Amino acid sequence: DAGVIQSPRHEVTEMGQEVTLRCKPISGHDYLFWYRQTMMRGLELLIYFNNNVPIDDSGMPEDRFSAKMPNASFSTLKIQPSEPRDSAVYFCASTLGLAGNQETQYFGPGTRLLVL
Amino acid sequence: GDSVTQMEGPVTLSEEAFLTINCTYTATGYPSLFWYVQYPGEGLQLLLKATKADDKGSNKGFEATYRKETTSFHLEKGSVQVSDSAVYFCALKGGGTSYGKLTFGQGTILTVHP
Numbered sequence: 001d002a003g004v005i006q007s008p009r010h011e012v013t014e015m016g017q018e019v020t021l022r023c024k025p026i027s028g029h030d031y032l033f034w035y036r037q038t039m040m041r042g043l044e045l046l047i048y049f050n051n052n053v054p055i056d057d058s059g060m061p062e063d064r065f066s067a068k069m070p071n072a073s074f075s076t077l078k079i080q081p082s083e084p085r086d087s088a089v090y091f092c093a094s095t096l097g098l099a100g101n102q103e104t105q106y107f108g109p110g111t112r113l114l115v116l
Numbered sequence: 117g118d119s120v121t122q123m124e125g126p127v128t129l130s131e132e133a134f135l136t137i138n139c140t141y142t143a144t145g146y147p148s149l150f151w152y153v154q155y156p157g158e159g160l161q162l163l164l165k166a167t168k169a170d171d172k173g174s175n176k177g178f179e180a181t182y183r184k185e186t187t188s189f190h191l192e193k194g195s196v197q198v199s200d201s202a203v204y205f206c207a208l209k210g211g212g213t214s215y216g217k218l219t220f221g222q223g224t225i226l227t228v229h230p
Contacts, residue, residue: 004159031216033218042220042221042222042223043160043205043220043223045217045218045219048216048217055216056217091159091160093159093160098209098216100167103148103209103216104162104165105160105162105218106162107152107159107160107161108159109157109158109159110158110159
């Protein structure tokens with residue numbers, strides 16, 4: 001398997017623009033997570049899905065952020081409008097389950113976002 | 117809520133030195149504990165894990181023991197290599213309302229010199 005795939009790897013945009021980050025989880029994984037990594041706040045869970053349904057979005061910072069998972073092989077994280085403080089590395093991760101041998105989360109390479 | 121505290125870095129060592137990165141946690145119930153490693157430009161990879169008290173996780177010469185009495189999960193390696201240079205994250209997977217969610221420490225940068 002190719003692992004978790006994220007695109008783009010790098011994104012530079014101007015304040016106020018819409019940004020869409022994409023993720024393809026490992027085939028067969030039922031859970032998908034979106035994280036944000038910054039120097040100030042470290043790694044934060046934004047939202048996670050189970051079988052394409054959002055389960056916990058309590059980490060989404062504000063209404064400018066939205067995430068969807070239209071099918072088992074694709075998810076998007078959208079920021080509209082973007083602000084400089086959204087600059088971070090955004091990771092997607094997937095896992096088979098939440099317990100036992102299925103609980104290991106597999107991370108994608110991340111999208112490095114810079115909002116000017 | 118759940119939290120993880122790691123020793124502050126960066127940590128700089130010579131090759132073949134002994135490594136310890138301290139990690140303590142606060143959680144309700146009986147969390148699973150993890151160490152993830154992030155190499156430059158890459159995502160996080162699971163290094164090792166332990167799911168109950170006194171379990172020892174090990175991989176690639178790294179070890180960590182789940183100590184419930186001290187709420188700790190310190191990472192150790194007897195002889196580090198230059199290729200071990202990376203950022204190391206301690207994490208826990210909680211229960212209750214936090215079930216399934218990973219809480220990460222702030223990460224410790226390790227640099228190993230030849």
